[in-house]
Amino acid sequence: MEAGIAQVISLSPMRHRDDVLTGAGLLPVLPALRELLPGGGLQRGSVVTTGDWGLLSLALAAGAVADGAWCSIVGVPAVGLRAAAQAGLDPERVLLVAEPGPGWMQVVASLLDGFDIVLLRPPEQPSAQLRRKLEAAARRYSSVLVIAGDWPGAQSRLLVADAEWTGIGTGHGRLRARKAQVIATGRGAGERARSAWLWLPGPDGAVMAAAEPTGVAGASPHSGFPGRGGFSGAVLAGAVLADTVLANSGEPLVSNG
Amino acid sequence: MTGQATAARRVLVLRCPAWLDSARADSARAHSARADSDSAGCDAVSDGSAGSGSAGSGSAGSDAVSDDSDSAAARAFESVVAVVENFCPQVEVLRPGVCAIATRGPARYFGGEAELARKLTEAVGRAGVGCQAGIADGLFAAGLAARAGPTGLLVPPGETPEFLAGLPVGVLGMPELCELLPRLGIETLGQLAALPPTEAASRFGPPGKLASRLARGLDPRPLIPRPPAADLSVQLEFDPPAEQSEPAIFAAKALADQMHDRLAAAGLACVRVQVQVRCADGQELSRLWRHDGLLSALAVAERVRWQLDGWHGAAGITLLRLVPDQLVRATGRQLALWGDSVPSDRVARAAIRVQAMLGHDRVTRPVLAGGRRPADQALLVPFGDNGVPRRPADRPWPDQIPAPAPATVFGVPLTASVTDDAGREVTVSGRAQLSAPPARLSADGGPARAITAWAGPWPVTERWWDPRHARRQARFQLITDDGNAWLAALQDGRWLIEASYD
Numbered sequence: 001m002e003a004g005i006a007q008v009i010s011l012s013p014m015r016h017r018d019d020v021l022t023g024a025g026l027l028p029v030l031p032a033l034r035e036l037l038p039g040g041g042l043q044r045g046s047v048v049t050t051g052d053w054g055l056l057s058l059a060l061a062a063g064a065v066a067d068g069a070w071c072s073i074v075g076v077p078a079v080g081l082r083a084a085a086q087a088g089l090d091p092e093r094v095l096l097v098a099e100p101g102p103g104w105m106q107v108v109a110s111l112l113d114g115f116d117i118v119l120l121r122p123p124e125q126p127s128a129q130l131r132r133k134l135e136a137a138a139r140r141y142s143s144v145l146v147i148a149g150d151w152p153g154a155q156s157r158l159l160v161a162d163a164e165w166t167g168i169g170t171g172h173g174r175l176r177a178r179k180a181q182v183i184a185t186g187r188g189a190g191e192r193a194r195s196a197w198l199w200l201p202g203p204d205g206a207v208m209a210a211a212e213p214t215g216v217a218g219a220s221p222h223s224g225f226p227g228r229g230g231f232s233g234a235v236l237a238g239a240v241l242a243d244t245v246l247a248n249s250g251e252p253l254v255s256n257g
Numbered sequence: 258m259t260g261q262a263t264a265a266r267r268v269l270v271l272r273c274p275a276w277l278d279s280a281r282a283d284s285a286r287a288h289s290a291r292a293d294s295d296s297a298g299c300d301a302v303s304d305g306s307a308g309s310g311s312a313g314s315g316s317a318g319s320d321a322v323s324d325d326s327d328s329a330a331a332r333a334f335e336s337v338v339a340v341v342e343n344f345c346p347q348v349e350v351l352r353p354g355v356c357a358i359a360t361r362g363p364a365r366y367f368g369g370e371a372e373l374a375r376k377l378t379e380a381v382g383r384a385g386v387g388c389q390a391g392i393a394d395g396l397f398a399a400g401l402a403a404r405a406g407p408t409g410l411l412v413p414p415g416e417t418p419e420f421l422a423g424l425p426v427g428v429l430g431m432p433e434l435c436e437l438l439p440r441l442g443i444e445t446l447g448q449l450a451a452l453p454p455t456e457a458a459s460r461f462g463p464p465g466k467l468a469s470r471l472a473r474g475l476d477p478r479p480l481i482p483r484p485p486a487a488d489l490s491v492q493l494e495f496d497p498p499a500e501q502s503e504p505a506i507f508a509a510k511a512l513a514d515q516m517h518d519r520l521a522a523a524g525l526a527c528v529r530v531q532v533q534v535r536c537a538d539g540q541e542l543s544r545l546w547r548h549d550g551l552l553s554a555l556a557v558a559e560r561v562r563w564q565l566d567g568w569h570g571a572a573g574i575t576l577l578r579l580v581p582d583q584l585v586r587a588t589g590r591q592l593a594l595w596g597d598s599v600p601s602d603r604v605a606r607a608a609i610r611v612q613a614m615l616g617h618d619r620v621t622r623p624v625l626a627g628g629r630r631p632a633d634q635a636l637l638v639p640f641g642d643n644g645v646p647r648r649p650a651d652r653p654w655p656d657q658i659p660a661p662a663p664a665t666v667f668g669v670p671l672t673a674s675v676t677d678d679a680g681r682e683v684t685v686s687g688r689a690q691l692s693a694p695p696a697r698l699s700a701d702g703g704p705a706r707a708i709t710a711w712a713g714p715w716p717v718t719e720r721w722w723d724p725r726h727a728r729r730q731a732r733f734q735l736i737t738d739d740g741n742a743w744l745a746a747l748q749d750g751r752w753l754i755e756a757s758y759d
Binding site: 053054055058070072077078079080081082083084085086091092094095096097098099100101103106107110111113114115160163164165168169170171172173174175176177178201202203204205 | 603604605606607608610611614615619620621622623624625631634635637640659660661662663664665666667668694710711712734736740742756758759
């Protein structure tokens with residue numbers, strides 16, 4: 001897990017990019033997610049949605065947390081913390097409020113003043129008035145509110161449009177990696193939709209850029225899964241991919257630790 | 258204050274099992290991801306009547322993890338405390354469901370200890386609450402006596418060591434020692450008490466010293482015989498009166514910090530805190546709270562919350578005062594509050610504010626832990642406490658699910674139904690043979706969805722050496738036609754969903 005986090009940091013050219021760091025208005029994201037967001041990061045004071053709760057929500061916070069931000073997760077009693085760690089979201093810098101109760105808006109507003117990122121799965125659909133209050137709180141404290149669910153006033157909406165697991169068949173193999181197309185839309189009418197293919201997650205749980213599938217996908221469970229050539233050299237160097245990924249059928253679901 | 262001078266203080270512990278069970282069930286529901294349920298052999302005492310045993314074990318944080326329960330339970334327990342107060346004004350609340358009084362005065366008034374215990378349990382019974390009462394020398398023994406029978410036990414004066422001698426060391430509630438001592442052939446408190454105290458201290462360190470004192474029927478730590486001259490209490494006046502309890506709870510954290518600073522400056526610590534609250538109409542409510550793991554500032558504030566929640570004072574609060582009670586020498590057991598990541602003041606302030614709204618243990622920090630099941634792999638520690646997983650993450654855990662890990666892990670697995678093409682429930686034989694390929698999955702009572710890909714069964718056997726906690730499972734990964742990937746398991750003939758990957 002720690003290796004995973006170190007990897008994110010060392011791979012991240014963001015630390016050396018003046019426009020992102022000195023532009024205090026942006027929180028960094030994982031390299032694979034950059035092209036999905038205007039400016040290549042999470043705009044402080046904004047609201048971003050990720051569709052239903054899932055790995056994408058966790059991955060969205062990972063880059064900033066690796067950069068020193070603090071993240072709180074509200075309204076999600078079943079966070080897969082190991083998945084978070086594998087995706088690069090260090091649990092050491094996470095606060096969980098699994099059941100925020102009926103006063104959840106107040107809880108979220110308090111957390112926005114203090115935490116750089118608040119991941120929220122709203123326990124109920126908030127009224128427009130409450131939404132505006134939380135949006136105002138995010139702006140006031142320059143934090144980012146990431147919503148798992150629907151939020152009409154969001155500045156960016158990310159959505160897993162298409163996803164396929166690889167490595168598993170009918171009665172053989174196991175879940176190895178999921179290739180997903182994430183589509184991002186902005187609020188402005190003229191803004192173009194952005195799209196990226198990601199490993200969400202990759203074979204070691206990390207979230208990485210994936211090659212766009214070519215030809216007919218879905219013929220076999222292994223289709224669309226790239227060999228070594230599909231990943232960038234930098235990623236391959238530290239990752240666990242390689243042989244374990246490719247030799248897969250019939251092997252027990254047991255790590256030899 | 259009551260009986261500070263002598264170690265043979267006679268104590269009555271009143272225990273309401275209904276509370277402990279429901280509080281435990283509640284907290285098990287809320288924190289089932291906590292991963293502690295099947296580890297260590299000391300779980301039998303985890304409801305904590307023997308909580309004083311963990312005083313020196315270096316785990317103030319995990320004490321707080323295991324016994325800080327619902328404020329609703331605390332609120333409800335207030336009605337019992339009110340009944341007990343009719344017998345003795347100085348009631349110590351150990352936790353919701355357990356309280357203690359010194360018997361010396363009341364026993365004389367009510368005609369002996371047995372009579373006192375009988376009248377007290379009857380009075381509490383009239384309030385509609387079943388309870389057990391135990392009387393012995395010292396709080397630790399009295400707590401055990403309360404659990405000794407259906408109605409509790411009266412251990413006559415001086416016979417406490419004999420009463421304790423037959424009990425297993427597990428009742429100390431000190432996981433490490435409980436594991437170690439039986440391996441050395443020390444299985445009962447009597448055998449432990451027979452060790453020379455200095456040997457116990459030098460061989461097992463501070464926890465051993467403490468365990469030895471408890472086993473001999475002494476208080477966990479010698480109390481400082483007389484109150485120091487300086488007034489160590491701290492107080493805050495509210496002007497205008499605080500109409501709601503939140504500001505008082507918030508202020509209590511700062512006050513508790515202040516109190517700890519004063520104590521620390523004098524080289525002292527306290528195992529009991531008296532919380533006094535005064536209202537605008539002159540009414541006063543005072544409670545003693547005990548926690549032998551030493552009360553952290555956050556834990557003090559939590560108890561102020563319990564106290565205020567359970568009390569329906571009509572007027573606003575004008576004064577909050579914390580009086581440290583039962584002082585002991587600080588043993589220098591100051592744990593670093595945080596791991597590597599020290600939250601900034603701003604982060605801590607936000608977290609504490611939310612704790613003031615929701616309760617201490619509903620705001621948590623995750624600590625990765627070891628374990629075979631995904632839900633065992635994280636421990637949730639209340640913000641401000643220390644938590645060290647009993648099963649570290651960096652050990653090999655055979656049968657652990659290989660990466661990638663599931664993004665959603667259900668603390669309590671969802672019930673499910675997996676059927677074959679003909680609609681029959683899929684079963685697995687003892688030799689890991691499937692009855693038929695799984696075709697449809699219905700999770701958590703939802704609609705049945707077609708299974709498009711699957712893998713398994715992978716047999717998992719946990720704790721086969723321990724029949725009480727042994728668990729056999731056959732694990733599967735399933736993908737349904739809506740694209741979701743699930744981690745499912747067949748256990749005792751029932752299908753469960755442990756996690757979801759997307």
